[in-house]
Amino acid sequence: MNMLECRNISKSFPIKRGYLQEEAGSLKALDGVSLSIGKGEVFGLVGESGCGKTTLGKVVLGILPPDGGTVELAAKRTQVVFQDPFNSLDPRMRVSDILAEGLALQGASGGAIRKKLDDITDLIRLPKSALTKYPHQFSGGERQRIAIGRAVLTDPEFIVCDEPVSSLDVTIQLQILRLLKDVRERFGMTYLFISHDLRVIRFMCDRVAVMRGGRIVEEGPAARVYSNPSDPYTRQLLSSILEVRPKT
């Protein structure tokens, strides 16, 4: 059985106008999206801003109810890593509290939590002293490590990574992507990996779906989609990748 089965999902948002905010129409953010993700797979969702990829991530997680269609998720525990590690960590909580919150909600004992926090700092390669600090004391890359630590701690079977490296410098991007790969290999969870960056998707994913205007225009094994794209929009996207080589 697959980890995720989406059938014909649609989701619209009202467009409001004027002082009274009257509904002037609606925007189809998702327009009949179907996809399935196998257990243990890293599934990439790529597209440009406004194509609906984040909305799909939210619908899959149950954060947003779809207007139509069905979502079947085999995971009991899900997690999410967001794009912006500056807004996704509560500035008034210490790192230890940020990390422990999910565990406490799962009913873990104080001793078990302390043990897990100790282990997780090794995994995300932060010193133990990080636990007593606040988010503002860390760089963007370190904050994203904390966000990943928080996601992994509750032992999720399925994680949505929504542009997890878009706000980071390239050298830090690579460290975070490698960490996400390590984590997945160690714990064997399934990723829905959302990004606008085709290079990041190629680095991370087994299969990929290309979204445009609320629809999936192409889907398949990453190697096939990148080497032999069938949709004109995918081809346009791929031709926009700037390889690092001297200009001709």
Next chain:
Amino acid sequence: MTGDKILQIRDLRVSFDTPSGIADAVDGVSFDVRRGESFGIVGQSGSGKTLTALSILKLITPPGRIVSGSAVFNGEDLMAADEDSLRRTRGAGISMVFQEPATAFNPVFTVGYQVAEAVRAHQAVDGRKAKDIALEFLKRVHIAEALKVYHDYPHQLSGGTKQRAMIAMALVNSPELLILDEPTTALDVTIQAQILDLLEEIRKEARLSILFISHDFGVISRMCDRVAVMHKGRIVETGATKDVLSSPEEDYTLELLESVRALG
């Protein structure tokens, strides 16, 4: 003519006064931009590349300040120039395109008004002529409905069209040097490709010299003849783009390139 230098930066230092002391954000930077070339500065966030660009036009605001250095543009040291002279140079001799087209325009005036305003700031023309010139440049950057866009407010335009209009505004006074500070970073990849094509086309047509600031080695390698790599306020390596890409001399450059190449 390539080889003749349009801009010479020597030992530029920019510091910030902070509660915990003085921070050197740009720490003794020197480079030349040759006439007709496209020169890139690549580095990660906080490396000082944008401050370097802003200092050339003396646009650094407190708590930042230019501590020392010279920026000789066509024989004139801009660091020693008075405000009047600087005002003539900004926009006419050297113009600049910023990263965020959404915030670079004033939201309460139409796009056309602002482009025409740039014309009138440097050219002795009446309103009608300024509008004609503005429209001509909006067309030159391939904005399909130039007249409509002229009367639109910035928020009515897509990011790509806004950046085209920004580029039009930067070109109306026929500058010799165009400073581009991450001009495509805020745009989707397909739009980025279009804007880079446009910049190449304009550069050839107008025989512009370009200083191109970016964190993206892909963009730099596509656009620049020579490149300087910045790290922590210093230029660690300068050379022909093809040489820097094929045989970087500094560890930091290698690290940057490996990070990009590891992603394919």
